[in-house]
Amino acid sequence: MNNHHWLLALLALLLLVPFLETRAFEQQAPQSVILENGFSYADLTDKIQILIDPQQQLGFKAISSTGRQRDFRLNSGKIGFTDAAVWIRFSLESRFTTKQPVILEIDFPLIDKIEFYEMDGKGNYRLRFGGDSIPFNLREIEFRNTLFKIELEPGQTATYYMKFTSRGPIQLPLRIWNYQAFTEHSTSSHLWHGLYFGAILMLIVASVVGYNLFRASFFLWYAYYLSCYGLLNFTLVGFAGQFLWPETPILQQYATSLLVNLVIIGAVVFSGKLLDIRKYSRAYFLIFRTLIILALLGIAISLAGRLEIANRIASLSGMALVPILISAAIVTYRKGNFAARYFLVAWGVFLIFVFISGLYYWGMLPYGFVTAHALQIGSVFEVTMLGVATADRVRLLNREKEEADRLANKYLVLLNEKLEDLVHERTVELEESNRKLHELATHDSLTLLLNHNAIIHALESAISAVERHRQPLSIAMVDIDRFKQINDRFGHQVGDDVLVAIANTFTSSLRGYDIIGRYGGEEFLLILPQTNTEDAGELIERLRQSIADLSFTGTQGKRVTISVGMIAYLHGIKIDADAMIRCADDALYRAKANGRDRIEWGNCTTILNKTGCAGSEDGQR
Numbered sequence: 001m002n003n004h005h006w007l008l009a010l011l012a013l014l015l016l017v018p019f020l021e022t023r024a025f026e027q028q029a030p031q032s033v034i035l036e037n038g039f040s041y042a043d044l045t046d047k048i049q050i051l052i053d054p055q056q057q058l059g060f061k062a063i064s065s066t067g068r069q070r071d072f073r074l075n076s077g078k079i080g081f082t083d084a085a086v087w088i089r090f091s092l093e094s095r096f097t098t099k100q101p102v103i104l105e106i107d108f109p110l111i112d113k114i115e116f117y118e119m120d121g122k123g124n125y126r127l128r129f130g131g132d133s134i135p136f137n138l139r140e141i142e143f144r145n146t147l148f149k150i151e152l153e154p155g156q157t158a159t160y161y162m163k164f165t166s167r168g169p170i171q172l173p174l175r176i177w178n179y180q181a182f183t184e185h186s187t188s189s190h191l192w193h194g195l196y197f198g199a200i201l202m203l204i205v206a207s208v209v210g211y212n213l214f215r216a217s218f219f220l221w222y223a224y225y226l227s228c229y230g231l232l233n234f235t236l237v238g239f240a241g242q243f244l245w246p247e248t249p250i251l252q253q254y255a256t257s258l259l260v261n262l263v264i265i266g267a268v269v270f271s272g273k274l275l276d277i278r279k280y281s282r283a284y285f286l287i288f289r290t291l292i293i294l295a296l297l298g299i300a301i302s303l304a305g306r307l308e309i310a311n312r313i314a315s316l317s318g319m320a321l322v323p324i325l326i327s328a329a330i331v332t333y334r335k336g337n338f339a340a341r342y343f344l345v346a347w348g349v350f351l352i353f354v355f356i357s358g359l360y361y362w363g364m365l366p367y368g369f370v371t372a373h374a375l376q377i378g379s380v381f382e383v384t385m386l387g388v389a390t391a392d393r394v395r396l397l398n399r400e401k402e403e404a405d406r407l408a409n410k411y412l413v414l415l416n417e418k419l420e421d422l423v424h425e426r427t428v429e430l431e432e433s434n435r436k437l438h439e440l441a442t443h444d445s446l447t448l449l450l451n452h453n454a455i456i457h458a459l460e461s462a463i464s465a466v467e468r469h470r471q472p473l474s475i476a477m478v479d480i481d482r483f484k485q486i487n488d489r490f491g492h493q494v495g496d497d498v499l500v501a502i503a504n505t506f507t508s509s510l511r512g513y514d515i516i517g518r519y520g521g522e523e524f525l526l527i528l529p530q531t532n533t534e535d536a537g538e539l540i541e542r543l544r545q546s547i548a549d550l551s552f553t554g555t556q557g558k559r560v561t562i563s564v565g566m567i568a569y570l571h572g573i574k575i576d577a578d579a580m581i582r583c584a585d586d587a588l589y590r591a592k593a594n595g596r597d598r599i600e601w602g603n604c605t606t607i608l609n610k611t612g613c614a615g616s617e618d619g620q621r
C-alpha cells in the first residue's frame with residue numbers, strides 16, 4: 001500500500017530493471033473500472049494511461065482532444081524523477097443502482113502539484129487541485145494523501161484526466177475507494193503507522209539511554225540516524241505535512257530533500273563508528289567520507305533551492321548506500337570485526353524486504369500485509385537489528401576492556417611479585433649492610449673483639465643483668481707487658497700480630513658467655529658474668545698462663561706476658577661500669593707495679609669511701 005518510500009523503491013527499481021523493460025509502455029485499449037453495488041476498493045495502477053509532456057506545454061484542451069488520445073499509453077505508474085508534466089487518464093463506469101460518491105486516492109503524498117479534470121458529459125470540465133504544495137487545511141479532504149471525491153450517476157461512464165508535476169519523484173498508485181472501505185483502511189493504516197513510529201521512538205529513547213549508560217558515541221549517532229529516518233518516513237507518508245507544517249507546504253519539499261541527506265549522513269557515520277571502519281578498511285573509510293560529502297553537497301544544493309538536483313544526488317547516494325554498507329560489513333567481518341554480524345543481518349534482511357517491496361510495486365507479488373508493508377517491516381527489522389548490533393558492539397568493547405583489565409591485573413600481580421622480591425632482596429642487603437655497619441661500629445678492626453665503646457656498653461648491660469638476678473660478676477683489665485719494646489724491636493706489624501694472637505687466645509680460652517673487648521691500644525677488658533671471685537681468679541690465671549706459653553713467629557722466641565687487674569661486683573653497693581673499670585685499672589696498676597705477669601684484685605667497697613680503689617689482701621695472687 002505504501003509506495004511513498006520512493007528512495008527505496010528506486011533501489012528496488014534498480015534491482016528489477018531487467019524485468020521492467022518489457023512491461024513499460026505497452027499500448028492497450030482504455031479499460032474502464034467498473035463500480036457496482038458491494039464495491040469497496042479498486043487499484044487503478046494497471047488501468048491508468050499516461051502521456052508525458054516533456055516541455056510542460058500542453059493544456060487540458062490539447063490533451064483531451066481526440067488527436068492526442070493515441071498518445072496515451074498504459075503504464076503502471078512508475079515515473080521517478082522528471083521535469084516533464086505527467087498526464088494520465090482513466091475511466092470509471094458506474095453500475096450502482098443509486099448515485100454514490102467514491103474516493104480517488106493518490107497514495108504518494110510527495111507530488112508537488114496535482115490537477116484533476118472531471119468531464120461533465122456536455123464537453124465541460126471541472127478542475128480541482130491537490131498535491132503537497134497546497135496547505136493541508138485547504139485540501140478538499142484533509143488527509144495525508146491527496147483525495148478527490150467523485151460522484152457518478154447510475155450507468156454513467158466517465159473519463160478523468162490528471163496532470164502531475166513535481167520536483168521530486170512521481171509515483172502514481174491510484175485507488176478508488178468506497179467511503180466506508182476507505183475509512184476502515186485509513187483507520188488500520190493509522191494503527192500500523194502508529195506502531196511503526198512508536199517502535200522508532202522507543203529505539204531512539206533506548207539509544208539515548210544506551211549513550212547515558214555506556215558513553216559510546218555510536219549510540220548518539222544511532223539516535224540521530226533513527227530520528228532523521230523516522231522523520232523522513234513521517235514526511236514520506238504525509239504525516240509531517242498533516243501535523244508538522246500543515247500551513248507551510250513549501251517545507252514539505254525541502255524537508256524530504258534535506259532529510260534524505262541527513263539520513264545518509266547518520267547511516268554512514270553510525271555504520272562507520274559501529275564497524276570501526278577507519279581501523280578495518282581505509283578504502284571503505286574513504287567511500288564513507290565521499291558519501292558524507294555528497295550528502296552535505298545535497299543539503300547545500302537543497303538550501304540553495306535546487307531541489308530537483310539535490311533530490312537526484314540523494315537518490316543516487318541512497319541507492320548506493322545499502323550495497324556499500326553491506327559490502328563494508330562483509331569486509332570488516334572478514335577482517336575480524338564480529339560486531340559486523342548483526343549489522344550485516346540488519347541491512348541484508350532490509351534489502352530482502354526492499355526486494356519484496358519492489359516485486360509488489362511492479363505487480364509481481366500480490367497484495368498482502370507483508371508485501372504491502374514490506375519496506376516498513378524491513379526497516380523496523382533493520383533498525384531493531386542495528387540496535388542489537390549496537391548492544392553487541394558494546395558487549396564486545398566490554399569484553400575487550402575486561403581482557404585488557406585481566407592482562408593489566410596479571411602484569412600488576414607480576415610487577416608486585418617482582419617488587420616484593422626486589423624489596424626482600426634489598427631488605428636482606430640492607431640488613432647485611434646494617435649488620436656490617438653495626439659490626440664496624442662495635443668491633444675493633446684488628447682483633448675483631450668488641451671496641452672500647454661497645455665493651456663499656458656491654459659492661460653496663462652485664463651490671464644491670466646481674467643486679468636484677470643477684471648473680472656474681474667479675475671483670476678483668478688486661479694489659480700486655482712491655483709491649484712498646486715488641487713494637488720497637490720487631491716492628492709495628494709484629495706488634496699487631498701479637499695483639500691478634502692474644503685476642504684469639506682470649507676467645508678460645510674463655511667461655512661462650514664471657515665478653516671480651518679491646519679497651520685501648522694493648523689493653524683488654526674481660527667481663528665474666530655469673531662468675532664468682534674464686535672461679536674468675538682461676539679462669540684468668542689459666543689464661544695468663546696460656547698467654548705466657550704462647551710462642552710468636554716474629555718475636556725470635558721472646559715470650560709475651562700480661563698483667564691483670566680484677567674486680568668482682570658486690571651486690572648492695574651501687575657501682576657503675578666506670579667505677580668498676582677505674583677500680584680494675586687500679587688493680588692493674590698495682591699488678592704492673594708489683595712486677596708484671598700477674599693478677600691483682602681490687603675491692604669495690606673502697607670506691608664508695610674514697611675515689612680510688614685499694615687492693616684487698618686476700619684478693620692478691
Ligand SMILES: Nc1nc2c(ncn2[C@@H]2O[C@H](COP(=O)(O)OP(=O)(O)OP(=O)(O)O)[C@@H](O)[C@H]2O)c(=O)[nH]1
Nearest residue numbers: 479480481482483484485487492493495496521522
Ligand atoms: N703494634 C701496635 N702497637 C700498638 C697498638 N696500640 C698501641 N700500641 C703500642 O703499645 C705500646 C704501649 O706502650 P706503653 O704504654 O709504654 O706500655 P708498655 O710498653 O706495654 O709497658 P707497660 O705497660 O708498662 O708494661 C705503645 O708503644 C703503642 O704504640 C697497636 O694497635 N698495634
